Amino acid sequence: MxxxxxxxxxxxxxxxxxxxxxxxxxxxxxxxxxxxxxxxxxxxxxxxxxxxxxxxxxxxxxxxxxxxxxxxxxxxxxxxxxxxxxxxxxxxxxxxxxxxxxxxxxxxxxxxxxxxxxxxxxxxxxxxxxxxxxxxxxxxxxxxxxxxxxxxxxxxxxxxxxxxxxxxxxxxxxxxxxxxxxxxxxxxxxxxxxxxxxxxxxxxxxxxxxxxxxxxxxxxxxxxxxxxxxxxxxxxxxxxxxxxxxxxxxxxxxSDAHYRDIANVMEEARQMYTKEVGALPGFKVYKSIANFILIKYPIEMKEALQKEFADQSYKVKFMNEPDINTHMRITLGRREQNRLVCDVILKIAKGYQK
The missing domain is CATH 3.40.640.10 (Type I PLP-dependent aspartate aminotransferase-like (Major domain))
Incomplete structure (x- = not known):
């Protein structure tokens, strides 16, 4: 851990x-x-x-x-x-x-x-x-x-x-x-x-x-x-x-160029989430032009996702507002952070498919 x-x-x-x-x-x-x-x-x-x-x-x-x-x-x-x-x-x-x-x-x-x-x-x-x-x-x-x-x-x-x-x-x-x-x-x-x-x-x-x-x-x-x-x-x-x-x-x-390079890393993450998480049954990845991405997930997975993220020492935002309470908002971070978050979602989703 x-x-x-x-x-x-x-x-x-x-x-x-x-x-x-x-x-x-x-x-x-x-x-x-x-x-x-x-x-x-x-x-x-x-x-x-x-x-x-x-x-x-x-x-x-x-x-x-x-x-x-x-x-x-x-x-x-x-x-x-x-x-x-x-x-x-x-x-x-x-x-x-x-x-x-x-x-x-x-x-x-x-x-x-x-x-x-x-x-x-x-x-x-x-x-x-x-x-x-x-x-x-x-x-x-x-x-x-x-x-x-x-x-x-x-x-x-x-x-x-x-x-x-x-x-x-x-x-x-x-x-x-x-x-x-x-x-x-x-x-x-x-x-x-x-x-x-x-x-x-x-x-x-x-x-x-x-x-x-x-x-x-x-x-x-x-x-x-x-x-x-x-x-x-x-x-x-x-x-x-x-x-x-x-x-x-x-x-x-x-130093705008430095931050443009970081924005490119975030764009890679958007594409990764869209391709990998967006293909999972019950998941939906929304288009984003900010430094975060919104993902809809099967609500029955919420507790397992929260536990796995906690075990990995990661925090993402689980939304609680009306009509958007089956969504999580994830800040786009460094490549290794984005990869781990994506893998957590894939792992939990795979467990529910058995």
Missing amino acids: QNDLNYLDRNEFNFTPSQEVIDAINNFDIKKLAFYTRIYDKGKKSIFSEFLSELYNIDESQIILGYGAEDLLKMAVHFFLTQEDGNKTIFIPKFSWWYYKSIADEVGGKTLQYPVNEVEDTFAYDFEGIKAMIEKETPKILLVASPNNPTGNGLTSEELEKLVQMIPSTSIMLVDEAYASYVSSDISYVREMIAKYPNVVFCRTLSKFYGLPGLRWGFGFIGRNEQMDRFSKYANKYLGYDRMSEEIAIAAVK
């Missing part, structure tokens, strides 16, 4: 950070801690926001920073659900992160779930159902997650635009893109959308693709109108942020 637990239930990072990140830590000039990261003479909020502005060709004033995407989502939900119009309604996907409802509850929000349907080997937002709900309820916030946790499905830029066109200009579309970097390194659609639609907020993080959940860095992009300008002032820190962690963050984003 292994001594250390292998956590494949949290969508954390089981690989090594890039050499650029390691160098940024080892070579950090400690004297820099004597100065704030806000760039006063340029009117910029921090060195990280200026870097992101230049990298993505988005005005620095339209970039927000936070303590992970978690912080950005919480600030946005709290801010927009407590406006003078009194609209406290937020729409979230039926299958989604529990955190969304939790932060809405903190300010007395009214959370409604819009339909997400299983379609063959994936999940999809029900656009007609969402439109009907918007016309009836007029939410203050339409929250969408792309890719969505735990289902792994995502939205195209055309679908995102279709959704924002459904809501009035006084409402906000809040887009959680924590896993979006696995899809593409191109975010030109973000720049185009926030230029065209001032009521859109995109939230991203360094916790998933860049594997730095312990660094706690989130960044986002917002449209521009009076309401968004007030939100920007609410969200941003006057004196800047953590100078050392900002330099590490910049190093991570600069």
Whole structure:
């Protein structure tokens, strides 16, 4: 038995950070801690926001920073659900992160779930159902997650635009893109959308693709109108942020190639699960564009699977939510981790076939 637990239930990072990140830590000039990261003479909020502005060709004033995407989502939900119009309604996907409802509850929000349907080997937002709900309820916030946790499905830029066109200009579309970097390194659609639609907020993080959940860095992009300008002032820190962690963050984003190689390992795992586990009777492997995969399994195997994973010192996420309680979500890890998880499933399934 292994001594250390292998956590494949949290969508954390089981690989090594890039050499650029390691160098940024080892070579950090400690004297820099004597100065704030806000760039006063340029009117910029921090060195990280200026870097992101230049990298993505988005005005620095339209970039927000936070303590992970978690912080950005919480600030946005709290801010927009407590406006003078009194609209406290937020729409979230039926299958989604529990955190969304939790932060809405903190300010007395009214959370409604819009339909997400299983379609063959994936999940999809029900656009007609969402439109009907918007016309009836007029939410203050339409929250969408792309890719969505735990289902792994995502939205195209055309679908995102279709959704924002459904809501009035006084409402906000809040887009959680924590896993979006696995899809593409191109975010030109973000720049185009926030230029065209001032009521859109995109939230991203360094916790998933860049594997730095312990660094706690989130960044986002917002449209521009009076309401968004007030939100920007609410969200941003006057004196800047953590100078050392900002330099590490910049190093991570600069070393995109390292993390693309890791994403390729994850793609190998997706194909392995689809080919080997997907062929088992009673199992179904869903398409995923995130760093995890969702698998439906025969519920009678749950106890045996849990025991075998525990014996191997592995943890995967067994879902308990309604309509998805016969599924497990598995973080895509290193090759040897992926192979062991696949072998555990094959072993248990084989035992039930006798």
